[in-house]
Amino acid sequence: MSSSTGAPAATPAGAVHTLPSYLQADHLGPWGNYLQQVDRVTPYLGSLARWVETLKRPKRILIVDVPIELDNGTIAHYEGYRVQHNLSRGPGKGGVRFHQDVTLSEVMALSAWMSVKNAAVNVPYGGAKGGIRVDPKKLSMGELERLTRRYTSEIGLLIGPSKDIPAPDVNTNGQIMAWMMDTYSMNVGATATGVVTGKPVDLGGSLGRVEATGRGVYTVGVEAAKLTGLALEGARVAVQGFGNVGGIAAKLFAEAGAKVVAVQDHTGTIFNGQGLDVPALLAHVKTRGGVGGFAGADVMKAEEFWAVDCEILIPAALEGQITKDNAGQIKAKLVIEGANGPTTTEADDILHDKGVLVLPDVIANAGGVTVSYFEWVQDFSSFFWSEDEINARLVRIMQEAFAGIWQVAQEHKVSLRTATFIVACKRILHAREMRGLYP
Numbered sequence: 224m225s226s227s228t229g230a231p232a233a234t235p236a237g238a239v240h241t242l243p244s245y246l247q248a249d250h251l252g253p254w255g256n257y258l259q260q261v262d263r264v265t266p267y268l269g270s271l272a273r274w275v276e277t278l279k280r281p282k283r284i285l286i287v288d289v290p291i292e293l294d295n296g297t298i299a300h301y302e303g304y305r306v307q308h309n310l311s312r313g314p315g316k317g318g319v320r321f322h323q324d325v326t327l328s329e330v331m332a333l334s335a336w337m338s339v340k341n342a343a344v345n346v347p348y349g350g351a352k353g354g355i356r357v358d359p360k361k362l363s364m365g366e367l368e369r370l371t372r373r374y375t376s377e378i379g380l381l382i383g384p385s386k387d388i389p390a391p392d393v394n395t396n397g398q399i400m401a402w403m404m405d406t407y408s409m410n411v412g413a414t415a416t417g418v419v420t421g422k423p424v425d426l427g428g429s430l431g432r433v434e435a436t437g438r439g440v441y442t443v444g445v446e447a448a449k450l451t452g453l454a455l456e457g458a459r460v461a462v463q464g465f466g467n468v469g470g471i472a473a474k475l476f477a478e479a480g481a482k483v484v485a486v487q488d489h490t491g492t493i494f495n496g497q498g499l500d501v502p503a504l505l506a507h508v509k510t511r512g513g514v515g516g517f518a519g520a521d522v523m524k525a526e527e528f529w530a531v532d533c534e535i536l537i538p539a540a541l542e543g544q545i546t547k548d549n550a551g552q553i554k555a556k557l558v559i560e561g562a563n564g565p566t567t568t569e570a571d572d573i574l575h576d577k578g579v580l581v582l583p584d585v586i587a588n589a590g591g592v593t594v595s596y597f598e599w600v601q602d603f604s605s606f607f608w609s610e611d612e613i614n615a616r617l618v619r620i621m622q623e624a625f626a627g628i629w630q631v632a633q634e635h636k637v638s639l640r641t642a643t644f645i646v647a648c649k650r651i652l653h654a655r656e657m658r659g660l661y662p
């Protein structure tokens with residue numbers, strides 16, 4: 224509903240109920256996908272449904288111009304974002320993505336999924352996310368450093384150890400977190416290790432952080448396998464994305480006796496029915512930048528990946544990969560979402576109707592933020608834990624969160640995604656309600 228001037232219509236009481244244009248789900252982009260997920264959970268929120276609009280609007284959106292001097296002397300401008308979706312339960316928390324396809328819709332959705340994820344595992348954070356629309360592979364190290372530092376200064380208005388704490392995401396890593404930490408520290412005049420997580424261990428990073436998301440994916444996979452009677456020994460696994468999340472998850476499943484039969488990344492799709500040699504593939508990716516050209520496998524057509532015979536499918540690359548066009552071909556019994564938002568709502572329904580169990584991103588990949596939380600706690604106390612302690616605490620939190628979500632799914636006869644949203648959105652909105660509105 225809009226007035227003749229094109230301005231949003233107001234209710235008689237004067238409250239604006241029409242969403243601003245950039246928040247509307249007029250396309251099936253990631254933000255539209257997220258809004259559909261919120262709509263599905265609303266009937267289960269009881270009296271808290273009164274607050275549900277809070278979840279449909281990010282609290283703050285910052286769009287920044289990031290200019291840098293390239294090595295050839297020209298000046299390049301990149302578009303950067305930091306979105307704080309919800310801060311009801313604590314400071315903002317969420318990664319920073321460097322990718323040529325980053326959009327505001329994507330960063331908004333990723334920030335919202337962080338709110339849900341942090342509440343699902345009950346770490347005391349709100350949700351945030353950042354990104355720059357850039358192909359970092361085309362930049363030199365010097366250009367990448369200048370880009371990171373300028374972006375950090377530009378979003379310095381919002382971030383801080385008790386305000387909003389970035390972390391790595393696609394194409395960002397410990398080195399980039401070290402530059403972000405240094406830039407923020409220079410700007411505030413004090414070393415502030417707690418401003419980012421995912422830092423190198425020598426700079427206040429946590430042991431186990433690099434492996435944490437993949438370990439969390441594996442942990443919930445083991446729990447779901449137990450509950451559904453799926454034997455991991457000999458189970459065939461297909462993985463899309465062989466970076467931080469997919470690579471570690473594949474390694475842990477292979478160590479547990481599963482066979483990783485197919486892997487797809489941005490350089491190609493490979494297959495070996497006997498099971499790929501995962502340590503050799505990890506070494507290949509480290510030197511060659513992708514799975515393409517790996518000797519111990521056959522090459523497959525990209526579109527054949529989704530129809531691979533397997534018991535477990537792990538999308539661990541980008542969002543919007545499992546769609547209505549390929550969901551019907553999926554043969555896996557279990558889909559474990561390592562990536563954020565890899566399944567569209569339509570595809571979710573197709574998988575549900577086929578009896579495929581989907582472990583949703585908002586719980587399946589929460590291992591990363593859980594150990595980020597441990598890192599932040601360790602930075603504040605300047606007291607560091609052993610890797611065994613970290614892994615044990617991570618596994619306990621993931622198992623307990625998953626068990627609670629499983630129970631809610633059984634109780635309401637809903638998918639695990641809706642169950643996770645029920646648990647998480649109730650926590651967020653309950654916090655919102657207790658805090659009340661200011662003024």
Ligand code: NAD
Pocket residue numbers: 391392393394395436463464465466467468469487488489490513539540541542561562563588589591592
């Ligand atoms: P990464 O940069 O380490 O790896 C990304 C992988 O995706 C690479 O193997 C790349 O080749 C592959 N890829 C990129 N484009 C592709 C395409 N078009 N088709 C197939 N493969 C493609 O990133 P990551 O940290 O492993 O993140 C992967 C996903 O997991 C993202 O959705 C991210 O948001 C999510 N995630 C990451 C973490 C974390 O701690 N790193 C935590 C939670 C969620």
